[in-house]
Amino acid sequence: MQRITITIEDDLLAEIDAAAEARGYQNRSEIIRDLARAGLQQSAEDTAQTGQCVAGLVYVYDHAARDLSKRLVQEFHGHHDLALATLHVHLDHNNCMEMTALRGAASEVRHFADHIIAERGVRYGRVVMIPTGDGKPAKARKHGHRHD
16 A cells, blocks of 8 residues: 555545544545545546537636636637536635536547546536437427427
8 A cells, every 4th residue: 555645625624524534434544545436436437438428517616716717718619519508606705616518429528527627726526427329310300490
């Protein structure tokens, strides 16, 4: 087993400590190992998706983080084909939340979402991906309006 040093925000460490106490962990290392394993397992399940999908990307970020807004705008402009719409919410003096609807190849959507969530200054991020089929056009149905 290796010993490592990591930097964790005070509020996140407080949450980890509270969870450790509530679940009966003997120390921080045990809960952090279990949380890391659970996160890696979830990541493996999430990245196994293939084909076309729609997705919801939700993230909270520090709007004052150096150049973060500029970097996010550049990322979205570079992937304009994936982003359908974004809702921006001011949570408090320091934090904003954005919710973006995405559509495209699952691998491209996952890569883009992971890139956004990994940006320095993004405090929390989650993407939910929903498969939409194999890419074949849907059968036309008559129901009074068009979807092009």
